[in-house]
Amino acid sequence: MARYTGPTTKIARKFGEPIYGPDKYFEKKNYPPGVHGLMKKRRKVSEYGMQLLEKQKAKYTYGLLERQFLNLFKQAARSKGITGEILLQLLESRLDNVVFRLGIAPSRPAARQLVSHKHITVNGKVVNIPSYRLRPGDIVGVRERSKSLEAITESLQSNRHTKYSWLEWDGTKMEGKFMNVPERSEIPENIKEQLIVELYSK
Incomplete structure (x- = not known):
């Protein structure tokens, strides 16, 4: 799969937050994209679904492909310390x-x-x-x-x-x-890295 180059607002709406920065179009339509966007808000997301969504959000935020992201995770997992935090530190570096x-x-x-x-x-x-x-x-x-x-x-x-x-x-x-290398508390991105760790640990 190639790197995403489509509308950024559409992706921001998918995750329910402006992951690419201030977005006036997102503010007007801050619900999931598609014909049934408003209805999707009522659906209950499974545990796996939440973990997958968090990984996708991190990938889109930093602009990585799946293989690149997985390789970074493996590198973080091999390092001493908290895997999720190290992953974000590698992304920030x-x-x-x-x-x-x-x-x-x-x-x-x-x-x-x-x-x-x-x-x-x-x-x-x-x-x-x-x-x-x-x-x-x-x-x-x-x-x-x-x-x-x-x-x-x-x-x-x-x-x-x-x-x-x-x-x-x-x-x-x-x-x-x-x-x-920044501490986790200094990194402003709203990413629940523990969910990503749980996803890859299955």
């Missing part, structure tokens, strides 16, 4: 996610595109792998010849992104530092 968090791109899909098109550097070297895992101390910047790119300057000027404690941004150099 992805280069495309950090580019989005720093405000260089207005969304994760846009951040993924900037990385793929070689507009982003890590420690001074161009990296075009969106899934590249950052480590504490890594410097994420905009490539010199891409600093005047309209998509980047507009995103930075809009200043729509909250400042995160694990990231440090230098506007003059157009680069940010990945200070440390």
